[in-house]
Structures are given as structure tokens and as C-alpha cells.
Amino acid sequence: MGMIYRLSVPAAVPGVEEVRVLEWHGEAGTVFAPGDLIVELETHKAVVEARAGQAGVLREIKSAAGDWCGIGSALAMFSDTADEALPDGPDGAPDLVIEFAII
Numbered sequence: 001m002g003m004i005y006r007l008s009v010p011a012a013v014p015g016v017e018e019v020r021v022l023e024w025h026g027e028a029g030t031v032f033a034p035g036d037l038i039v040e041l042e043t044h045k046a047v048v049e050a051r052a053g054q055a056g057v058l059r060e061i062k063s064a065a066g067d068w069c070g071i072g073s074a075l076a077m078f079s080d081t082a083d084e085a086l087p088d089g090p091d092g093a094p095d096l097v098i099e100f101a102i103i
Helices: none
Strands: 004-008 018-024 037-042 047-052 056-061 068-070 074-079 098-102
Touching: 037 074
Parallel strands: none
Antiparallel strands: 004 074, 018 037, 018 068, 037 047, 047 098, 056 074
């Protein structure tokens, strides 16, 4: 049995309290390998790329392109396989391993 993971807004840039979702690089059902670009986020000063640090399946996007989201809020839900049942909410799910790059 696999696990369910949450992709949360990172505290990647000191002093930033929210980010805007610029672009998702997949949709529900997209399989990501380590290093794949998942989503681009924007602060008031920089663009942040979120790349998969582990393999996973994007199951549900919680924040659409254009949405402003606070640090720690859920952006999306992932799982190890596509057939795992998702919980009602993101609470309790461990964070997906992500590599962040400020560009």
C-alpha cells in the first residue's frame, strides 16, 4: 500500500508570506519522476520552481493558476500510485519531498 502526500507552499524565500501559482506542469493523473518540474510559483520578487524530489502521481490540484496562497497551505495532493483513495482534506498527509529553486 502506498502513501498520500501533500504539496504545500514552501517558505522558500525569507520574508515572503504568500505566493501566486503561475503554472502547473501537469494535471490530475500526471506521473512525476524525481527532478520533474511540477509547478512554478511567484513571490513579489522572484519565481520559484518546485521539482519532484521523489516519484509520485499528481492526484488533485487544490490551488489553481493565479491563486495567491499562504505559506504552508496545500497546493496539491499526490500519491505513490493512481488508485489510492484520497482523504477528505490535506491535513495529516506528510509533505511531498520537493526541491525548490529560485530563478
